[in-house]
Amino acid sequence: MSTQQAETVTTSADKAKLAAAGLLVVGGVAVFYLLGQQDLWVRVLSLLVLMAAAVGVFLTSAQGKELIAFGQDSVKELRKVVWPSRPEATQMTLYVFIFVVVMALFLWLTDKALEWALYSLILGWK
Structure with a gap:
């Protein structure tokens, strides 16, 4: 029987970063619909900017750094594969x-x- 521990956000700074990233995502969707009278490119650009900001904030958190490390380890393992x-x-x-x-x-x-x-x-x- 294996016991796995659930990953939790440990620091208040990480909690704040994840909350900010979530708010940026929700804000991006809200801005997209609130700018309904604007041209489509303005709406999409605002959505993309806020989503990019959310991703940037997430990647600065501990979970984001773990995700980056996982991606780097995956690339290293992929290079070891004998095709x-x-x-x-x-x-x-x-x-x-x-x-x-x-x-x-x-x-x-x-x-x-x-x-x-x-x-x-x-x-x-x-």
Whole structure:
């Protein structure tokens, strides 16, 4: 049985940053609709600016820094992956397609055999 601890916001500064980011998101949506009489590009620009500000505020919090570190670690791990060569990938794809066709034929034949046995032999329907 594994016990996992839930991540919580520990400092009041982080709480304030997350609250500010949430308010910026809500404010961006509100401004988008409050500027209904303005041109669309003004509304979208104001929404994008406030969303970018919300992302910026979030990334300065502890959770944002953890997210950035996770992304950097993911990129490092992705560089360690040994990718198959093109011929290997093509060969494996061909194997998968052949397997799918063989399984489709097997399932079709099984279905038809069961249909024949059930309807013709057992029920006597034609």
